[in-house]
Amino acid sequence: MKIELICSGFGGQGALTIGKFLSLAAMKEGKDVSWLPSYGPEMRGGTANVAVVISDKQIASPLVSHPDWLVALNKPSVDKFGPMIKSGGLMIANSDMCPDKLGREDVEEIYAPMSSIATEIGSTKVLNMVSLGVIIGKTGLVKYETVEKDLREILGKKNPALLEANLKAIKKGKEIGEKS
Amino acid sequence: MADKVLMKGNEAIAEAALRAGCRLYFAYPITPQSELIEYMSKMMPKVGGTFVQSESEIAAINMVYGASGCGKRVMTSSSSPGISLKQEGISYISGASLPAVVVNVVRGGPGLGDIQPAQGDYYQATRGGGHGDYRNIVLAPSTVQEFADMAPLAFDLADKYRIVVLILSDGLIGQMMEPVEFQPAKTEEEIEELGKQHESWCMHPNEDEPNHHHHIINSLELDPNVLSDLVLNLEKKYIEIEKTEIRFEKYNISPDNEILCVAYGTAARITKSAIDELKKEGKSIGLIRPITLWPFPSEAIKQAINQNVKKILTLELNLGQMIDDVRLAIEGKLPVDFMGRVGGLVFSPEEVKAKIEEIL
Numbered sequence: 008m009k010i011e012l013i014c015s016g017f018g019g020q021g022a023l024t025i026g027k028f029l030s031l032a033a034m035k036e037g038k039d040v041s042w043l044p045s046y047g048p049e050m051r052g053g054t055a056n057v058a059v060v061i062s063d064k065q066i067a068s069p070l071v072s073h074p075d076w077l078v079a080l081n082k083p084s085v086d087k088f089g090p091m092i093k094s095g096g097l098m099i100a101n102s103d104m105c106p107d108k109l110g111r112e113d114v115e116e117i118y119a120p121m122s123s124i125a126t127e128i129g130s131t132k133v134l135n136m137v138s139l140g141v142i143i144g145k146t147g148l149v150k151y152e153t154v155e156k157d158l159r160e161i162l163g164k165k166n167p168a169l170l171e172a173n174l175k176a177i178k179k180g181k182e183i184g185e186k187s
Numbered sequence: 188m189a190d191k192v193l194m195k196g197n198e199a200i201a202e203a204a205l206r207a208g209c210r211l212y213f214a215y216p217i218t219p220q221s222e223l224i225e226y227m228s229k230m231m232p233k234v235g236g237t238f239v240q241s242e243s244e245i246a247a248i249n250m251v252y253g254a255s256g257c258g259k260r261v262m263t264s265s266s267s268p269g270i271s272l273k274q275e276g277i278s279y280i281s282g283a284s285l286p287a288v289v290v291n292v293v294r295g296g297p298g299l300g301d302i303q304p305a306q307g308d309y310y311q312a313t314r315g316g317g318h319g320d321y322r323n324i325v326l327a328p329s330t331v332q333e334f335a336d337m338a339p340l341a342f343d344l345a346d347k348y349r350i351v352v353l354i355l356s357d358g359l360i361g362q363m364m365e366p367v368e369f370q371p372a373k374t375e376e377e378i379e380e381l382g383k384q385h386e387s388w389c390m391h392p393n394e395d396e397p398n399h400h401h402h403i404i405n406s407l408e409l410d411p412n413v414l415s416d417l418v419l420n421l422e423k424k425y426i427e428i429e430k431t432e433i434r435f436e437k438y439n440i441s442p443d444n445e446i447l448c449v450a451y452g453t454a455a456r457i458t459k460s461a462i463d464e465l466k467k468e469g470k471s472i473g474l475i476r477p478i479t480l481w482p483f484p485s486e487a488i489k490q491a492i493n494q495n496v497k498k499i500l501t502l503e504l505n506l507g508q509m510i511d512d513v514r515l516a517i518e519g520k521l522p523v524d525f526m527g528r529v530g531g532l533v534f535s536p537e538e539v540k541a542k543i544e545e546i547l
Contacts, residue, residue: 069456
């Protein structure tokens with residue numbers, strides 16, 4: 008088993024964090040992982056993306072030129088990485104910010120109104136966690152319980168309100184993923 | 188062993204250095220290495236050590252010179268342009284035969300270049316970027332785990348040989364997060380013990396101590412006969428290191444190999460992916476990954492040339508620097524091909540695969 012994915016969005020949307028929690032959970036479940044961020048003279052509002060590889064075996068190259076899966080939080084991410092998705096791959100996109108379909112017949116597309124769901128939950132910050140939930144629900148790559156445990160460890164004491172919002176967002180995304 | 192944690196390479200090397208007994212760290216920030224100095228600034232006070240963000244890289248390396256002269260485990264780090272600035276100090280530390288650990292998280296050059304991963308500092312690292320006849324042990328990690336493991340190794344080697352050990356990483360390994368397992372942290376007593384091995388030569392701050400010795404640490408010797416002896420003594424050390432400290436990894440080396448690749452660090456990881464893909468297609472490609480760039484694993488490369496190997500392929504993120512050492516190693520036995528990227532660009536596994544197929 009080896010999954011290569013790219014998470015991408017505007018700087019500040021939390022694309023890198025999706026990859027981080029996915030990697031962390033996969034690591035806890037015994038997988039090898041690599042998390043390679045785009046870095047550079049970037050700013051809030053610019054684009055940010057991370058290449059994540061999750062594998063049963065030791066990972067050689069951490070670079071991802073053709074992802075199995077793409078998580079796109081905004082339109083520029085779909086435009087940039089959509090054409091690179093492997094045939095038979097999966098795209099999970101934020102329908103609030105990606106109005107146009109990718110239009111590839113060989114790629115499964117799941118659209119979720121991540122920004123609206125996050126607003127409903129009461130924190131626009133957690134839109135990235137909706138997509139993490141979709142990945143969990145759709146692919147079962149990592150268990151929800153593992154992610155919840157990590158989040159509790161990191162946010163539990165520091166910010167209980169944000170923890171609850173995050174968990175709600177993941178659960179909501181998970182439902183969408185399970186149905187798709 | 189403790190549990191695995193997910194960490195950036197830059198943070199992992201800092202944590203590993205603290206666990207290895209580094210209690211003195213001096214540096215000046217630079218991308219893509221800044222997480223290292225940031226981590227040290229946060230954690231060094233917690234272990235009772237001293238962290239200084241110096242006014243420049245030159246100041247930092249000279250603080251290392253002074254601290255090392257007191258027999259303490261000391262480290263500095265930077266990225267390419269900053270390492271250039273440290274070269275004078277590295278030469279002095281080498282001349283004075285002192286232990287020190289220097290980390291270079293290499294970025295694109297020359298000049299200020301960019302902040303993306305590169306391997307353009309190979310010549311500087313392995314030839315000694317400063318003046319005079321000296322060598323540094325050069326360690327090249329290819330994963331975050333290996334980067335972390337190199338901290339205790341570097342300090343041990345530095346102490347054993349009283350030499351500068353340079354860890355030559357790059358922006359990719361520095362910025363990437365991977366699972367890491369750390370070795371247990373040394374206790375304060377163990378660190379104290381480590382310092383004692385240097386008592387016969389290092390400076391002692393307190394002249395009132397009964398066992399106080401008067402030592403002068405210096406790299407200046409105006410009598411050529413004396414300097415000659417000093418440099419020949421350094422040479423003895425270098426010959427010993429060349430005999431005993433060569434490290435490398437063999438990957439997919441077999442009698443069926445048609446091409447033998449040589450690559451280190453990030454370039455080696457990408458090459459491994461290409462080798463795995465070609466293996467699925469029934470093509471046998473071997474890789475020697477030097478872990479010590481100096482001393483260089485020349486003999487290992489020579490021995491890996493099995494009867495079916497038609498060509499050597501050196502892969503580097505530069506214009507071709509290690510290729511010189513590869514050519515020296517194989518003594519003209521086979522043609523040596525090269526694949527490189529410059530400017531902070533990194534070749535993909537697909538591109539490496541295509542290159543290998545082209546020369547097969």
